[in-house]
Amino acid sequence: MLVKTADVVVIGGGIQGCAVAYNLAKMGCKDVVLLEKDTIASGSTGRCAAGIRAQWGTEMNCRLGIASIEIFENLSEELGADIGLHQGGYLMIAYKESEFEQLKKNVKLQNSLGIKSKVISAQEAKEICPLLNTEGAVGFTFHQRDGHADPLLTTFAYAEAASRLGVKIYDFTEVIGIDLEGDRIKGVRTNRGYISTRVVVNCAGPYAKRIGEFVGVDLPIYPERHEILVTEPIERVSHPMLMSFSGNFYIQQRPHGSFIMGYGPKEHEKTHAVNSTWMFLEEMARKFVKLLPALKELRVVRQWAGSYEMSPDAQPILGEVDEVEGFYVSAGFSGHGFMFGPITGKLMAELILTGETSIPIQMLNYRRFERHELIREPAVV
Amino acid sequence: MADEKDIVICRCEDVTLSKIRELIEKGYTTPDEIKRITRAGMGPCQGRTCRDLIIREIARITGKKIEEIPMTTFRPPIRPIKLGVLAESEDDE
Numbered sequence: 001m002l003v004k005t006a007d008v009v010v011i012g013g014g015i016q017g018c019a020v021a022y023n024l025a026k027m028g029c030k031d032v033v034l035l036e037k038d039t040i041a042s043g044s045t046g047r048c049a050a051g052i053r054a055q056w057g058t059e060m061n062c063r064l065g066i067a068s069i070e071i072f073e074n075l076s077e078e079l080g081a082d083i084g085l086h087q088g089g090y091l092m093i094a095y096k097e098s099e100f101e102q103l104k105k106n107v108k109l110q111n112s113l114g115i116k117s118k119v120i121s122a123q124e125a126k127e128i129c130p131l132l133n134t135e136g137a138v139g140f141t142f143h144q145r146d147g148h149a150d151p152l153l154t155t156f157a158y159a160e161a162a163s164r165l166g167v168k169i170y171d172f173t174e175v176i177g178i179d180l181e182g183d184r185i186k187g188v189r190t191n192r193g194y195i196s197t198r199v200v201v202n203c204a205g206p207y208a209k210r211i212g213e214f215v216g217v218d219l220p221i222y223p224e225r226h227e228i229l230v231t232e233p234i235e236r237v238s239h240p241m242l243m244s245f246s247g248n249f250y251i252q253q254r255p256h257g258s259f260i261m262g263y264g265p266k267e268h269e270k271t272h273a274v275n276s277t278w279m280f281l282e283e284m285a286r287k288f289v290k291l292l293p294a295l296k297e298l299r300v301v302r303q304w305a306g307s308y309e310m311s312p313d314a315q316p317i318l319g320e321v322d323e324v325e326g327f328y329v330s331a332g333f334s335g336h337g338f339m340f341g342p343i344t345g346k347l348m349a350e351l352i353l354t355g356e357t358s359i360p361i362q363m364l365n366y367r368r369f370e371r372h373e374l375i376r377e378p379a380v381v
Numbered sequence: 382m383a384d385e386k387d388i389v390i391c392r393c394e395d396v397t398l399s400k401i402r403e404l405i406e407k408g409y410t411t412p413d414e415i416k417r418i419t420r421a422g423m424g425p426c427q428g429r430t431c432r433d434l435i436i437r438e439i440a441r442i443t444g445k446k447i448e449e450i451p452m453t454t455f456r457p458p459i460r461p462i463k464l465g466v467l468a469e470s471e472d473d474e
Contacts, residue, residue: 039411039413039414040414040417041417042413046417152417152418153418156417156418230423231464232424232425232461233424256420276456276457281457281458281462281467282467282468282470285464285465285466285467285468286467286468288464288468289464289465289468290468295464296463296464296465296468297463297464297465298463298464299425299461299462299463299464300458300461300462300463300464300467301423301424301425301427301458301461302423302427302456302457302458303456303457303458304454304456
């Protein structure tokens with residue numbers, strides 16, 4: 001049986017929802033409910049590539065990225081569970097001069113914000129990743145504090161810590177409507193009953209648009225299918241996440257020993273479908289073998305797909321929706337929701353409980369789209 | 382009878398029966414959640430042995446019928462394949 005009332009209802013049991021719910025409870029909000037239509041981490045979070053980084057191309061994403069890494073660095077201790085952190089750095093590889101120029105510009109921006117990323121030589125890149133074939137590359141950047149956290153362990157750690165603080169988590173509970181009283185949130189209708197509340201936080205990822213429609217708000221968030229694969233585990237031979245925008249790949253060895261990798265789809269299919277393709281398997285294998293030829297005997301054990309929850313400028317939509325009092329959004333992360341979860345979960349809780357945030361996020365309000373104030377993030381695979 | 386701490390349910394990822402039972406009793410009653418937390422079924426054999434054993438344990442502890450328990454998704458490839466072999470395959474497009 002669901003509770004009948006709540007101070008805050010959080011919709012979505014991915015990293016955003018679990019981090020928002022945990023931070024609300026941590027800040028003293030005693031009556032928080034989290035609703036998940038399937039199980040914890042069953043959507044985009046649980047399907048993601050486990051990367052965390054501060055090497056971004058917009059000031060906002062740099063600020064969010066480094067603040068999130070700072071939380072990740074102490075998160076196992078804070079939540080009382082292992083989160084699979086490994087800070088082997090992100091090694092960015094440019095294959096075009098124009099791309100290298102952009103990476104250098106990004107490093108300058110990052111450095112100005114206290115992120116200690118740097119431009120490095122091919123020789124230094126080989127020292128960081130001895131198995132790397134640098135052929136064709138024109139430049140590299142590196143940031144040691146970037147790396148890996150386990151999205152499953154992290155999300156369950158947040159959910160369990162939230163539960164210990166009194167958050168009620170209901171799985172297999174789908175929101176089917178939201179009732180308003182004038183311009184104010186009145187309650188949430190679910191397939192398992194009704195909850196009266198004044199505050200709703202939309203953390204529904206690729207389904208955030210549908211949740212917005214329940215209150216008459218048009219959120220420009222759409223799902224995009226991305227594929228990924230993982231290999232059998234081997235001893236540690238490579239530390240950094242290898243990433244290239246023109247090469248269109250990311251590849252990282254996990255603490256567990258397996259390699260996880262993917263690339264962006266050519267046809268950006270706007271679909272909730274999460275099927276896998278043979279084409280991805282072959283193309284990904286070609287990219288991998290070219291980059292790390294010594295590892296060509298490594299076997300693929302599993303491939304899958306998940307949804308990026310895209311926004312028009314590849315930056316998240318955060319904050320309150322002004323025409324509906326009590327309706328908050330934390331979605332549209334465009335493929336980097338997991339790594340931003342620890343900081344955005346904290347910022348959203350601050351906003352809901354105090355009206356202010358420790359990092360200004362007004363520019364991420366969804367109204368930016370009608371004002372045409374888009375700053376496109378250039379650093380996305 | 383052997384101690385459940387010594388009985389390995391998922392041989393690829395070294396997950397014991399006692400760990401599985403502990404999670405089910407904590408309220409993780411779907412194979413997907415147990416997979417996500419323990420990695421049971423994520424190794425090279427992709428759950429060929431442990432999948433059914435875990436479902437049976439969930440059914441036994443929760444009192445649910447086996448057919449009421451949602452299966453984990455079977456994901457390709459069926460058998461592990463070398464990346465080098467995949468990279469050399471002819472592109473039909």
